[in-house]
Amino acid sequence: MRANSYVLPVVVSLLFHGLLIAVLGFGWEATEEPERTMPQFVQAKLVTVDATVKKKKAPKKVDLREKRRQQELERQRKAEAEKKRRAALERKKKAEAEKKRKAEAERKRKAAEEKARREKERKERERREQRERERQSAFDEALEDEEELLDAREDAQAVMSIAQAIQQRIEAVWSLPPSARNGMVTEVRISFVPTGRVVAADVTESSGNAALDRSVLNAVRKVEVFPEVKDLAREEPALFEREVRTTRLIFRVEGLRQ
Amino acid sequence: MNAGEQLSLWGLIQNASLLVQLVMLLLLLASVISWVMIIQRGFYLSRARKALIKFERRFWSGADVNQLFREGNARAERGGTDGVESLFRAGFTEFTRLRQQGRSSPEAVMEGTERAMRVAMSREQEKAEMNLPFLASVGSVSPYIGLFGTVWGIMNSFRSLATMHQATIATVAPGISEALVATAMGLFAAIPAVMAYNRYSAKAEWLLSSYETFAEEFSSILHRKVHSS
Numbered sequence: 001m002r003a004n005s006y007v008l009p010v011v012v013s014l015l016f017h018g019l020l021i022a023v024l025g026f027g028w029e030a031t032e033e034p035e036r037t038m039p040q041f042v043q044a045k046l047v048t049v050d051a052t053v054k055k056k057k058a059p060k061k062v063d064l065r066e067k068r069r070q071q072e073l074e075r076q077r078k079a080e081a082e083k084k085r086r087a088a089l090e091r092k093k094k095a096e097a098e099k100k101r102k103a104e105a106e107r108k109r110k111a112a113e114e115k116a117r118r119e120k121e122r123k124e125r126e127r128r129e130q131r132e133r134e135r136q137s138a139f140d141e142a143l144e145d146e147e148e149l150l151d152a153r154e155d156a157q158a159v160m161s162i163a164q165a166i167q168q169r170i171e172a173v174w175s176l177p178p179s180a181r182n183g184m185v186t187e188v189r190i191s192f193v194p195t196g197r198v199v200a201a202d203v204t205e206s207s208g209n210a211a212l213d214r215s216v217l218n219a220v221r222k223v224e225v226f227p228e229v230k231d232l233a234r235e236e237p238a239l240f241e242r243e244v245r246t247t248r249l250i251f252r253v254e255g256l257r258q
Numbered sequence: 259m260n261a262g263e264q265l266s267l268w269g270l271i272q273n274a275s276l277l278v279q280l281v282m283l284l285l286l287l288a289s290v291i292s293w294v295m296i297i298q299r300g301f302y303l304s305r306a307r308k309a310l311i312k313f314e315r316r317f318w319s320g321a322d323v324n325q326l327f328r329e330g331n332a333r334a335e336r337g338g339t340d341g342v343e344s345l346f347r348a349g350f351t352e353f354t355r356l357r358q359q360g361r362s363s364p365e366a367v368m369e370g371t372e373r374a375m376r377v378a379m380s381r382e383q384e385k386a387e388m389n390l391p392f393l394a395s396v397g398s399v400s401p402y403i404g405l406f407g408t409v410w411g412i413m414n415s416f417r418s419l420a421t422m423h424q425a426t427i428a429t430v431a432p433g434i435s436e437a438l439v440a441t442a443m444g445l446f447a448a449i450p451a452v453m454a455y456n457r458y459s460a461k462a463e464w465l466l467s468s469y470e471t472f473a474e475e476f477s478s479i480l481h482r483k484v485h486s487s
Binding site for chain 2: 005006008009010012013014016017024025157161
């Protein structure tokens, strides 16, 4: 077998694996965001076609007499026009004065209106802001409430798990007296210090069987130090003070064969 | 590192423990090598099959055996012959050599020729079945290796779960996911290897039985020749 018969397979295999790795590396996330396509729009413009063809004017004819007469007429018309213009000027001046007065009044009125409007707007805005603030504060409160609730739930869970751990530790060393019967229940109160050591334990609700009560207290004393309590006291002292410093536990006799 | 990056394929592989990474590397290597074998075997077997068909056609077209032998001389000097032709050359060389000595009986000549062909045949068998055991062992072992990596990864992820206060699915899911990559790689290496092994061993078997048939036929021709003269 010649060695060069392996060159091509090696190259092909390496390429194949490289390609595979690249595809897996880039195409691993199968759920890509669907691409949002913008609607395509066409801009339309209204175009009017003007009639651009102009009519041609007929050429003028020259007539001197007519021209002179027309000049005369022109002069008369001009004089007339001048007179009219003067009168018009007079009228115009008056009208202008009138207009100015009116404009002044108008301006004043408008300024007053503007002021009123602004005032109103300001009030509106203030009211809106007020409302917004109120809503925001309500939202914040709700958020805080929820956080508190979550915290409380977390705390409750932590306490529960601690209580379970304590109970398990005690039950592991708990030796039942022969007189114990299924269904007997003893409630004990245990006081801890932050080092996890038990400082006091007493029966708060007896099972009616003194031996059983004693056996529970003995078990508590046998364990003596609870590392879970110590951890909790170090991590969350407030929770320890509130919930764990005195813990009530219920011990139930179960699973005896009799 | 955000969550998306952490759950990408690279993130998973990078976060895996060293042993799992080693397992993955081993499986990748096994996959690469088994693909090398698959491609090389595929080329070799298909070439051998083509050569067989071509040679048989030439052989049965009524060409003179001496001429056929001379035709192959150049190729044999260049780099050795493959497959059925080397069988033919081994048998024929031995046959002519024994006959030139002249002292051997026809039975001895035939026996020597057949022996030479058997030797060439076992060499061909070796060539045809080369690397197939490797494919077989990759196919049967790499799922176990991948499973080992997965079990180890899941063990670790559960161990880290045990130290948590609150166990949620989110604390174990990444670990299990990264552990499962190893199984996926094991299967990825194993499946082509098993398929290729089955296919190529069938092909090799067919090739060898064809060689055997040819050897029988050729020795019967030589038998006729040795007894006619």
